Amino acid sequence: MSKPLFVGSRAKLQRAARFVDELETALNEYNQGDPVTGRIDSTKMPPELIIDYKGLPLEVGAILGDAIHNMRTALDLMASELARINGKSDKDIYFPFAASIADFPDAIKRKNFQKAGEDAVALLKKFAPYRGGNERLRAIHDIDIEDKHTAILDTEKKMNIQAQVAYDMSNPEINRVSLNGSTIQHFFANESPLKGLPVVDTLRELLGHVGEILDSFSSMVDLRSSADDDIRTRPESRNDG
Numbered sequence: 001m002s003k004p005l006f007v008g009s010r011a012k013l014q015r016a017a018r019f020v021d022e023l024e025t026a027l028n029e030y031n032q033g034d035p036v037t038g039r040i041d042s043t044k045m046p047p048e049l050i051i052d053y054k055g056l057p058l059e060v061g062a063i064l065g066d067a068i069h070n071m072r073t074a075l076d077l078m079a080s081e082l083a084r085i086n087g088k089s090d091k092d093i094y095f096p097f098a099a100s101i102a103d104f105p106d107a108i109k110r111k112n113f114q115k116a117g118e119d120a121v122a123l124l125k126k127f128a129p130y131r132g133g134n135e136r137l138r139a140i141h142d143i144d145i146e147d148k149h150t151a152i153l154d155t156e157k158k159m160n161i162q163a164q165v166a167y168d169m170s171n172p173e174i175n176r177v178s179l180n181g182s183t184i185q186h187f188f189a190n191e192s193p194l195k196g197l198p199v200v201d202t203l204r205e206l207l208g209h210v211g212e213i214l215d216s217f218s219s220m221v222d223l224r225s226s227a228d229d230d231i232r233t234r235p236e237s238r239n240d241g
Contacts, residue, residue: 005218006081009074013210016070020203023063027200030056031184056186060155065143067203071210072144078214082116085221089115097141098130123220127213139193140206146192155199158185 035054040047075095083090096111098104104125108114114121128134129141188194194202 005221006078006214009077009081009214012070012074012077013207013214016067016074016210017207019063019067019070020200020207023060023067023203024200026057026060026063027186030054030060035184056155056157064155064199064203068140068143068206071140071206074210075140075213078217079111079113079116082120082217082221083112086115086117086120096124096129097138100130100132101128104130104133117224119220119224120217123216127216136194136202136206137209140210142193156187156189158187 033054037052039050039052041050072095079093079095080090083093091112093112093115096104096107096113098107107130108121108124113124116124127137129137131138186199188197188199188202190196
C-alpha cells in the first residue's frame with residue numbers, strides 16, 4: 001500500500017488552520033472585552049467626548065505570522081516530495097514565487113522546481129505565483145518574509161460606534177457615557193499585500209487555495225503513475241511477418 005501524498009504538507013496546512021481558529025478566538029475575545037470606552041473631559045468648555053480604545057494583544061500578529069508560515073512551508077514540502085517522486089534529490093528545491101511573469105522562469109530555476117518534472121512545472125505555471133498573476137498566492141510569500149523580519153505583523157480595525165452622553169450643565173463632572181451598537185472589524189494593514197481585506201476570512205480563503213494546489217499536484221502524480229503503469233503493462237508489438 002503506497003504512502004499517501006504530501007502528508008507533511010497537509011499536516012502543516014492543518015496546523016495553519018488551527019492557528020487561524022486561534023486567531024479568530026483572540027480577535028473575538030478582544031472585541032467582546034470592552035476595548036472601546038468613552039469619557040467626558042470636563043476640563044474643556046464645552047466638555048469634550050473622548051473615545052479610548054485598547055490596542056490588540058501582540059499575540060494576534062504572532063499568530064497571524066504562524067498561520068502564513070505554515071501555509072508557505074506546506075508548499076515547500078510539496079516541492080521537495082515532488083522531486084523525490086521524480087527520482088531527484090530534494091536538496092534546495094522550493095515552491096517558487098516571482099516578482100513578475102517575466103521573472104518566473106528564472107525563479108523556477110533558482111528554486112530548482114524543474115526537479116519536480118516537466119508536468120509539474122506546467123501545472124505550476126497555471127497557478128501564476130507572481131505579482132500581476134495570482135496576487136493572493138504571492139502574498140503568502142511576501143507576508144512570510146515580512147514576518148521573519150518584523151516578528152509581529154500589524155492589522156488594522158474599523159469601528160462603528162454610537163455614543164450617548166449625558167451630563168449636568170451646571171456641573172459637567174457629573175456625566176455618563178454609554179456606547180451602543182459598536183462593531184469592530186479587523187483587516188490587513190495598509191502596508192500588507194493583502195491591505196484592506198478581512199483578516200480571518202482571507203486567511204481561510206488562502207487555506208483553501210493551498211489545499212487546492214496540493215490536490216492538483218496530487219492528481220498530477222496519480223495521472224503520471226497511471227501513464228507509467230500503462231507503459232509497463234502494454235504488450236510489446238511484434239512483427240510476425
